[in-house]
Amino acid sequence: MTDTTVTPKTTAPAKRGLTERLGNELRFVPVALGLVALFLFFATQSDVFLTSRNLNNLMIQSTVTGIIALGLVFVLLTGEIDLSVAATSGVAAVFMAKMVVDAGLPIPLAILLGVGIGLLIGALSARWVTLIGVPSFVVTLGVGLVLNGVQLLLLPNTGRYNLLNTGVEKLAATYVSGPGAWALVLIAIALFALIRVTTFRSRQNAGLPASLGGGVFVPVAVVGAVLIALLMFLENQRGLPMPVILFIGLLGVTSYIAHETRFGTYLYAIGDNAEAARRAGIKVDRIKITAFAIAGGMAAFGGILSASRILGVSVSSGGGVGGGALLLESIAAAVIGGVSLFGGRGMVIGALFGALIIGTVSNGLNLMGVANEARLIVTGLLLVLAVSIDRGIEKLAGPAG
Amino acid sequence: MTEPILRLRGITKHFGGVKALTDVSLDLEPGKVVALVGDNGAGKSTLVKVMAGAHRPDSGEYLFEGRKVEAATPASVADMGVQTVYQDLALCNNLDAVQNLFLGRELTGPWWTGFRVTRASAERRAKDVLRRMRLDSISLSRNVGAMSGGQRQNIAIARSILWEPKVVLLDEPTAALSHSAAEQVGNLVRELASHGLAVLVISHDIHHFVLDNTDRIEVLRLGRNAGSFNSKDVTGEQVVNVMVGGDESVNMAG
Secondary structure, eight states: OOOOOOOOOOOOOOOOOOOHHTTTTTTHHHHHHHHHHHHHHHHHHHHTTTTTHHHHHHHHHHHHHHHHHHHHHHHHTOOOTTTTHHHHHHHHHHHHHHHHHHHHOOHHHHHHHHHHHHHHHHHHHHHHHHOOOOOHHHHHHHHHHHHHHHHHHHHHHEEEEEEETTTTHHHHEEEEOOOHHHHHHHHHHHHHHHHHHHHHHHHTTTTTOOOHIIIIIHHHHHHHHHHHHHHHHTTTTTSSSEEEEEEEHHHHHHHHHHHHBBBHHHHHHHHHHHHHHTTTTTTEEEEHHHHHHHHHHHHHHHHHHHHHHTEEEEEEEESSSHHHHHHHHHHHHHHHHHHHTTTOOOOOOHHHHHHHHHHHHHHHHHHTOOOOOHHHHHHHHHHHHHHHHHHHHHHHOOOOO | OOSSSEEEEEEEETTEEEEEEEEEEEOOTOOOOOEEOOTTTTSEEEEEEHEEEEEEEESSEEEETTEEEOOSSSHHHHHHTTTEEOTTTTTOOOOOOOOHHTTTTOOOOOGTTBBBHHHHHHHHHHHHHEEEOOOOOOOOTTTTGGGGGHHHHHEEEEEEEEOOOEEEEEEETTOOHHHHHHHHHHHHHHHHHHOOOOEEOSSSSSIIIIIIHHHHEEETTTTTTEEEEEGOOOOHHHHHHHHHHHHHHHHHOO
């Protein structure tokens, strides 16, 4: 094919409006603003809320829900759901504890095995879903109950493994401060900048419009400012808590996977139109199995982190029977963060904001001396409100006709 | 007269007791747009699926560039250089035009980047193809779900030609479109032919789309070849008559 000499029509492509961008790459903005509003509200209600000690607690409390939600986003993007993530986190934590306490395995190995079991549980559930065609809702509901039973079988007669002084507690209790903390923050900023710069450069090289300000400086400045502010704020305390470091690291890796890689594109494609994805040659089943494995592995790691923080595992690890509040809050975190339960829409970073909103409501109301029932009611209303705002934006950004 | 690039000879396809196609022949030449018309159930879609490798014929020959080929799977037919755009378009509404154009064939970095999508080179290539097809007005970074039916149809067609095929098969590209959007698709179809592609279009819109944009009209009736017309030398009424089997009544009247 050769270029024709006729001048092409000069109609400029339609500009993308704000609502359309809010429906896509800026999807997290409303929920981020909501989080800021909540912060301001609680700051006026309690003198303690904005202290670094309290925010330190708030963040650590949010990491377990947040990590499980991060993994869950992958499954939700494909249009499936995993109701066994909380139970997976419980079983993996108990298994890890058993390996450390009963078998005397080195801790890193025990943690690795625990995460591996989570991956395996996710992959096998998904294999069943894709092979038989049973809805993932049903399969993972069943798997969750099975895992609850397995968890009880793994526990000793006392119903609990104590992890104090085993070394496992260090995972959650370690703080990084001083030069080490600065190094971590700078490395994180540098990696983020690297991704932005390479995108900018490749657009330039391809002769495409590229904006150094909007594409590189602004995002890097925002991310850098947030991370440095976080570090300086927490330096007042004991430095960066390990759970927060781990969460931010996982957030970075999962964001990259979902938004930069081919696999990530396939998640979105399958979530919107699985048949189109299949016809485009995408191995839909394999992608789904991988997504469930990621969710299972992340859930397992979240459970292990939780066990390390509360110094033991018991019947109630993983939220207790059925997953309880841990399961509901993990799903709610992803959904509040703008991830659609119908697949194909939302961003990984939504899990961060969702988990922080749930954590903030719980923490703030607690400081105000409001009872538990109010906390549940507020969280529930926020969930409905967040999804409603999301839908509203989506409708505004919908087909031009 | 250009040599046909794709020839079907005596294609027969039965589904159980139903004769979908009986002894059907069809030629597609480079640079020509051929319309495939017929009433509902005449076998148009079945014939396209045979050409696309989605159905194996019970008997008959499939010749591509003069050689007999198997055309066993959609993938092997696509590799050969025959692309099909089905009526449902198979687009992902939550992805933008570039992502849809390259879906399943993303350009990526090496494994250690986790197969990072190299969007810039894809966008560059997409831009060039769309410009060649006079589709510059399509925004590359908008989600296709936010686009009009005509634009979506054009993106689906653009996707089929991105890898420079030799034959494009379009299954009812104008069925759900307004008159002006159908005209745009018509322009695109002629544009493809002017670049040397062989194009087959199924359409029900005989009076406008088919007569305006095609070189030859092949009529199917009840799974058989019922007539072949030069688009310039025929009226819509004549084609419709052959389509519905009304030519006998015309003869009786004459």
